[in-house]
Amino acid sequence: MKNYEHIFFDLDNTLWDFDKSSILAFDKIFDLFHLTDYGIPSAKEFHKTYFTYNNQLWEQYRQGKIDKDFLKIERFRLPLKDYGIYDENLAHELGESYTDYAARLVALVPNTMEILTYLKNKGYKLHLITNGFLEVQTIKMQASGLDKFIDVSIISEEVGFKKPDHRIFYKAIEKVGGSIDNSVMIGDDLSVDILPAKEIGMFHIYFNRKQIPHNETLDCEIKDLIEIKNYI
Numbered sequence: 052m053k054n055y056e057h058i059f060f061d062l063d064n065t066l067w068d069f070d071k072s073s074i075l076a077f078d079k080i081f082d083l084f085h086l087t088d089y090g091i092p093s094a095k096e097f098h099k100t101y102f103t104y105n106n107q108l109w110e111q112y113r114q115g116k117i118d119k120d121f122l123k124i125e126r127f128r129l130p131l132k133d134y135g136i137y138d139e140n141l142a143h144e145l146g147e148s149y150t151d152y153a154a155r156l157v158a159l160v161p162n163t164m165e166i167l168t169y170l171k172n173k174g175y176k177l178h179l180i181t182n183g184f185l186e187v188q189t190i191k192m193q194a195s196g197l198d199k200f201i202d203v204s205i206i207s208e209e210v211g212f213k214k215p216d217h218r219i220f221y222k223a224i225e226k227v228g229g230s231i232d233n234s235v236m237i238g239d240d241l242s243v244d245i246l247p248a249k250e251i252g253m254f255h256i257y258f259n260r261k262q263i264p265h266n267e268t269l270d271c272e273i274k275d276l277i278e279i280k281n282y283i
């Protein structure tokens with residue numbers, strides 16, 4: 052086993068249970084904005100509609116085709132439209148309110164604290180590389196207590212490049228004073244977190260929680276964070 056020093060984690064759906072906190076936030080805004088009065092059957096239904104649009108919009112955001120402010124509102128404007136609701140104001144308010152709640156409703160992936168404690172005790176430096184919004188990621192880190200474990204957070208908005216762009220990985224390694232050889236990347240998204248790490252020769256652990264089939268040859272693949280112990 053190599054002498055790794057720097058472990059880089061993705062945040063959303065790797066440590067932070069984004070899907071879970073997103074559902075919790077939908078329950079909140081559904082009640083807060085009385086969305087049943089608009090004919091939307093349930094928070095769960097609304098979330099389902101939102102989820103598909105959100106993924107599509109995030110892909111466009113990663114590619115630099117749309118900006119953050121557009122994404123925040125559009126991901127509500129489109130699902131509202133599906134229910135025949137054309138209300139720019141409501142889309143805007145939902146967008147703001149959702150972003151706020153989703154960051155504060157703490158939901159961590161199982162074994163997050165256990166594995167971070169283990170790695171920290173072993174002397175590794177732990178860092179984040181995330182494409183999430185700066186203000187949101189900071190709140191999440193503090194609200195969940197993750198900030199106590201993380202040395203350096205590399206946030207795409209600050210660096211100017213988003214994953215899977217190789218440059219954000221190089222910037223991250225440079226920022227922490229590490230090297231490709233002594234760094235490890237851990238994330239839940241094969242094409243955004245793992246393949247770029249593989250391409251630049253960085254040791255990678257694919258957190259494939261949902262056991263999504265693929266044909267890539269990878270350094271490691273796990274379905275529970277605790278399995279990281281087997282490799283580093």
Ligand SMILES: [Mg+2]
Nearest residue numbers: 061063064239
């Ligand atoms: Mg992720």
